[in-house]
Amino acid sequence: MTSPDRAAALADAPAQSVESKPFELVCPAGSLPALKAAVDHGADCVYLGLRDATNARNFAGLNFDEAAIANGIRYAHDKGAKVFMALNTYPQASNPELWRSALDKAADLGVDAVILADPGLMQYAVQKHPKLRLHLSVQGSATNYDAINFYREQFGIVRAVLPRVLSLEQVQRxxxxxxxxxxxxxxxxxxxxxxxxxxxxxxxxxxxxxxxxVCSPPKAVRWVETPQGRESRLNGVLIDRYAPGENAGYPTLCKGRFDVGDDENYYAIEEPTSLNTLELLPQLMKMGVRALKVEGRQRSPAYVAQVTKVLREAIDHSIANPHRYAAKPAWMASLDQVAEGQQHTLGAYHRPWK
Structure with a gap:
């Protein structure tokens, strides 16, 4: 079967004994309790990873062994939800077999799809597991339709996760x-x-x-109390300094405060804040978005439960009342409680200069 034929066949076929929905809520599962929290609170799909470098949330204490994945798949499928496995880092020349073995495990365990970034691993999947549904990871960096169509034609990709740098107009195109x-x-x-x-x-x-x-691996992260305030450091490099009572964010280079010029200190690259698309749900559905993804496999089961519950209610309300939909203040307040910096943004979806 050629890749385009394979893509068409997979797109027409239902997921493994799990009914597809026109607009899916895809939630993170960094652990089995988080997976169950997502499914119990209304996720249509959950995504998870193995306890190694094959997924982009390779933190100590997170992720799944084979027994936990099998348990999670049974739990999700019994309740009508799908399970995706993220194999979304790039195989290294020193040990590409780790990624191939992980893909073999995904197929053997019966996941509903694998989320891939590397073309070589996609080709391996096509050759070894032709019936396995392939999704293009956000780590694949496909920001335009030509790139996405290339992955479909070459490897039979049936879904693509867009990077968080596109405006709504660009998503529509x-x-x-x-x-x-x-x-x-x-x-x-x-x-x-x-x-x-x-x-x-x-x-x-x-x-x-x-x-x-891992972005900013935990082994390199330190918080240090100093006379000038609490400092966050990454491998010894000062990322931020906090005043008494100020929330200390996780130290990543892109979200640090830096001395800019002679007397300015601010978030020069990106502020610590969370994307929140509650007010855009009818618009996203109307333009044909297939699924809404929640970030946070490194977050707690309580986070997963709270976010999933709110988004499930909001999505159902938007489907039932597309012309009278409005994001409820209680929904916003609930999501702000677990948002980074306890604040939200529409990010690149809303660019006032366009």
Whole structure:
């Protein structure tokens, strides 16, 4: 079967014994309790990863072994939800077999789709597991329809997750020019870079999310109390300094405060804030977005439960009342409680200068 034929067949076929929906809520599962919290509170799909460098949230204490994945798949499928496995880092020349073995495990365990970034791993999947549904990860950095259509033609990709740097107008143009399902981020921490192309962390720690699955690896993170205030450091490099009572964010280079000029100190690259698309739900559905993704596999089951519950209610309300939909203040307040910096933004979706 050629890749285009494979893509068409997969797109027409239902997920493994799980009914597809016209607009899916895709939620993070960094652990089995988080997976159950997402499914119990209304997620249509959950995404997870193995406990190694094959996924972009490779933090100690997170992720799944094979037994936990099998348990999670049973739990999700029993309740009508799908399970995606993220194998979304790039195989390294020293040990590409780790990624191939992970893909074999995904197929053997019966996941509903794998989320891939590397073309070589996609080709391996096509050759070894032709019936496995393939999604293009946000780490694949496909920001235009030509790139997405290339992945479909070559590897049979049936869904693509867009990087969080596109405006709504740009998302619309992509959807109009590709048959591939489009998934966008709807809530969670932002990334100022085009995902898959960021190596900032490696300049300070030697490890980046694209190669080791970690942005600012925990082993390099330190918070230090000093006479000038609490300091956050990454591998010894000062990222930020906080006043008494001020929330101390996780130290990443893109979200640090820096001395700019002679007397200015501010978030020169990106502020710590969360994307929140509650007010855009009817617009996203109307333009043909296939799925809304929540960021946060590194977050707690309580976070997953709270965000999933709010978004499930909001999505259902938008489907039932598309012309009378309005984001409820209680929804916004609930999501702001778990937002980064307890504040939200529409990010690149809303660009007032366009």
């Amino acid at each position: 992509v959807i109009e020019r590709t048959p591939v399902e489009i998934e966008v981020f709807g809530f969670g921490s932002l990334c100022v870079m085009v995902e898959g192309r960021c190596a900032l962390s490696s300049y300070v720690t030697g490890e980046s999310p694209n190669t080791h699955g």
